[in-house]
Amino acid sequence: MARTPSNMLPLGTIAPEFSLKDTVSEKTLDLHALQGEKGTVVMFICNHCPFVKHVNPEISKMARDYQGRGIAFIAISSNDVENYPEDAPHLMKETAKREGYSFPYLYDKTQEVARAYQAACTPDFYLFDGSLRLVYRGQLDDSRPGNGLPVNGADLRNALESLLEGTPIAPEQKPSIGCNIKWFKG
Numbered sequence: 001m002a003r004t005p006s007n008m009l010p011l012g013t014i015a016p017e018f019s020l021k022d023t024v025s026e027k028t029l030d031l032h033a034l035q036g037e038k039g040t041v042v043m044f045i046c047n048h049c050p051f052v053k054h055v056n057p058e059i060s061k062m063a064r065d066y067q068g069r070g071i072a073f074i075a076i077s078s079n080d081v082e083n084y085p086e087d088a089p090h091l092m093k094e095t096a097k098r099e100g101y102s103f104p105y106l107y108d109k110t111q112e113v114a115r116a117y118q119a120a121c122t123p124d125f126y127l128f129d130g131s132l133r134l135v136y137r138g139q140l141d142d143s144r145p146g147n148g149l150p151v152n153g154a155d156l157r158n159a160l161e162s163l164l165e166g167t168p169i170a171p172e173q174k175p176s177i178g179c180n181i182k183w184f185k186g
Contacts (some may be wrong), residue, residue, distance in 0.1 A: 005120065006177075006180050008173070009117060009126065011134050014133055017030070017163070018116070020109075021119075023105050024104060029106065035072055036070050038095065039072070040127070040128045042117065042123065043073070044117070044121075047077070051123060051145060055066065058141075070164070071160060074106065077122075078111045078181055079106035111147035114181055120180065121181065125158050127160065134156075136156065136173060136183055138175050139174045139175060140176065141153050141156070141157075144177060162169050
């Protein structure tokens, strides 16, 4: 199991635009249509990664906890589906339903969105404020498959609470760790 860290996009970066197909609704959705009034969480995930499977229940719970508070959640998979067919869009739809995702699960077929966000691993988390300015990036929490720590979303939840309360978000942010994004060869 490869352990790839986040690239840690600079805080203050404006969220790169995108327009991608939602594998659940089959509609093409863009960032501005999806963004939350108070903030937006963009997550790079995939179906097969054990790190994502480990945090899926917390991702779903966190979205349910914060969506009614003005925070939007957006999941994106950018993996090469030719070499990793378990990440194909039709299986993304199945994963979204099985895991109870209450947010869109978008497919980045060209991998351009992952490159724009400098995403490196799955899962990789980004929190943008109401103006789509990056205020947090990095890990969900300290839990990893096999380390025995509870999956509680503490790091991202603390950032969300600070954003909603209007208090400073701690600048010391730990990179996420996960499987590398499966880039197309060529």
